[in-house]
Amino acid sequence: MNNKLQHLLLMTLVSVSLTATGAPPERPENTLPVGIVKLSDHPENRSRTWTGIGRLRGENTAFCTASLIDTRNAPLATATTPAYVITSHRCLNTRNFGEYTYAGGTRHNTSMQGTLFFNNFDNTLGDVKSYAFKRVAWQSDGGLNLAIIELDTTLSELMAKGIQPLKIAQRTPPAGTEILTLGIPEFSNLHAMHCTQLAPVDVASYPWVGAKVLGNQCADLTHGGLGGPVLSKFSNELISLVVANNHGANPDNKCLANAPCELRANTAHWRPDTHYTQPVSFLNQCFVEGKLAANTPACDLYKLTSVAVEPARQPPARVFEKGLTEKEAGPDTFDVGVTVDSPLYRYKYTHDAKACRDGSHYSQAMSAKDATINFTLNNQVGLHMLCIVGVESHEDRLTSAQFDAAKIITVERIEIQPQVPSLQIDRYRHYREQYVAHWNHNIPLLDHYKIKFGPYESTDCKTPEGYAELLDYEERPRDSGPWESIYPHKDHPTDASLILIKQTKEQLIDGYYSKIISSGENALTLCTVSYNLKKEPSQPRMDILRPL
Template sequence: MLLRKNGRFFILSSLFTTTLLSPLTTTIASINHYDWGEGLVNFSDSTLLNNQQGEHNHWRAIARVSVSGGMTCTGTFIDTGNDSGPAYVITNGHCTGVWNENEFQLNKETSGSVIFNYFIDTKEQQQSYPAKTIKWATMRGHDLAIIELSATVGELKQAGITPMKLATEVLPENNDILIIGAPTDGVPYDQSYMRIAACTQESTHDVIEAHWNWFSAQRNKCHDIKGGSSGSPVINRYTNEVVGVLNTTTAGSSEYAVCFNGAPCELTESRVEKQEDSNYAFPVTQFKNCFVNGVFELNASSCTLDKGNSVTLDYRYGDAKPELDDQGIAHYPSWEATVKGHDYYRYKVTSSHAACQDLYDYSGVISTTLQPVIQDTLGIQEGYRFLCVIGGDSPEYSESWQSPQHATMAHKKLDSTPPTVKPPLHISPGNDSVFVQLGYLPPEVSLFKVKQGKPDSIDCENPEGYRIPFWTNFFFKREELPQVLCVIAADQAGNESTPWRFDIK
């Protein structure tokens, strides 16, 4: 049951209490837990938070983050244990403008603001501090960043902004969590302030989205996770510790978008699977031991974060398909990936995302001067293939090299299956004409070939006359109707569908 005391909620349980199986209940984990969620039902819609009376001062440290070159996101001022040390905010790497799958920003001067006390009823009491330096940010392996502010921990605490503690252990699945963030998309402009959602922590997965490769992302199904929520803290409901940083969701994505922008996929040894209405966050335990006397020290011996001392890859991202020559022989695409950044490298091509982190089966040491381009084929089996590369400056592999745990990665999908989904067609009739618009469904419908004509004079099955349109908008004058629009759709790999016929009347 819930007991409220002085405006606070506690969950009481006894030895005779049985766990309810309904997803709309809060898990009862142990005796006398303080409920920072204040009775909020798991999996309910998110709600706006107030703080005019200081009732949520414990979340005043959760901020609206906007830095130069980045996106509008959410971030959290964290407790580093030293009031005289710099104030740091954790958020996502993509919030700082990192987009390349193997890119790093280290000690990069920046500008922008971090705004605390960002509640709907405290607009006049918001507290803004300049962002000073992006200390560490990446999209490789994880989507995380640390931003240093132009203030100390003590100065923010004196202003009533209490830093939040980072969990030192990964929160196991089936524990209750809260997500607090300030979305900018999908909510009215005047309600784009801190909101709270409640659900349970789920399982941990390796994930790919578009060209990014991520490890150990924890899934949850909290509701109302929208754009601008990136970087939001995932909070242990009963300790108020930050256990993760939210980075992506499948919510709102098209059923045809799989492993695409806004549609991440989970990877296992046997399959690639998209989970509907699922969010993903990275544990914060990897920051453990990276703050020395309150100062972020990436090169501290105790810090296990990726140091960024890596090779880079120049390659063409995207799905690929085999090409048939004049004799009908299939020629399979190759990586054509140029290795830069170190004098030597080792690599492997694998169907396993996780295999990149294991030194087993990497090639011998190769000189980037003598062999700068990896030309291996993607193989002949349809599906995802991963290129894993580690680099160093010594002709023999040693501990000074880039660790396989932080390998430079790329992935491609070998796809020879034509799309079967019918392209969406939107027809808007007017007084004198009819406006027709073809819609994309990437990656399955990413390109069109079209031709048009009178019903008695056009054959959609005849390959002659098709062209790639500059626009996908078409106007038909009333006196010219009826007309036929023939469409061949192509997926991201270039596989073409059979022709679709649309009658415009």
């Protein structure tokens, strides 16, 4: 047999061997899905354990995520073990659930109409499984931003349909732990993102304040991910729930609703593109024989009193630093109306959220009937906090869990500084060449803008001549109003149908004022100066509008 024939025979044997044995087994790293998730047939693929991550749907909309949890005290669920899902309390609002009303505080066993949709994978669109709510078993808007919902079915029935619960981790792992953050974004299916866990931090997103929540910067999970689970990459156990994020939020709005900030000492800090998550390992102590037992001493939900603030008497998120005349006029004072479900309450005024968890310097126990707290701020720039806890008697000794769950009201006193002009410039080349400039008025400390524009060679942004204030006067038909201020048209004073108007900030669409600037053959200079609430000007911003 010559060498060529031997080589051909060897190649044929190798080919037959590969055909007989089939493709090599899936590598271990391929069993951990990242990005949009498909349900895999591979028995070791992690997606097989994520069938119990569902989309929360109310009467009106469905942009939250919830997770079925494993509450069994034995390997097999009994026929009567309830099915519980957990999510962020902030998902249970009238925008999602219509007639459902919630005034704040802690709530137990409340009726609610809603549905959970399981099996939300990219390749199971025709096999989504839905189950109705039975009740909201527990809900709080305090330090524990959490809702526990009982479904109108049992855990064993769900598992028989292939819907698997997530096991809750026994303890919260340290910062640096590799995690998976999962959620169901708006108009999409289950996504999984991989990153590392950050250290615990106190967070504010008006009017909510959360103590010792975790952070992560897993990407690509935005609207719809609220309530989604955070899992250990290695054990697949449930560590925490997403309760807030600031993806896409404006840093100028830090600490406001949907723009959570971090509270460090007496200062609010902005960490962009961050999820904040509520640890849930304590829930392992809150189920007995598969049923929620929030009233047992071993559970951190035990004796958590309900403290709710009357919405009409909620202090603002921000006040501004005082000038000399304002200081002479006296401090900012707010009469905060609270509803407490215990006979008594105690409170503390501080500049640091950590002090709310320290039992010292709280007031004496006071009657909770028709409770009003006089919240008077000093003139210090930074955070001002009112911590409130309910107590059963004058001798009641609170636990660390109760102080951790204190109701915290924050007001930030902001130093007024010159504002950087904020505008966007678009270019259009249609029937004529023009620019459209859009000035952003959604800036909290902004009072107004002044602008000017002219030939590039002769327009100096640093000189005061030629500036005009925005909002500018615009020509409009008289019947296009109503307008707050109307002025006779200077070029057509006898034409009753044409007027000049000057809009207020509140009348602007999305808070932007737009102006068309026609382009010619030569470049233009556009100058913008912003003024803060003290009427202090910023440095001029110069934009060059080149010929189109």
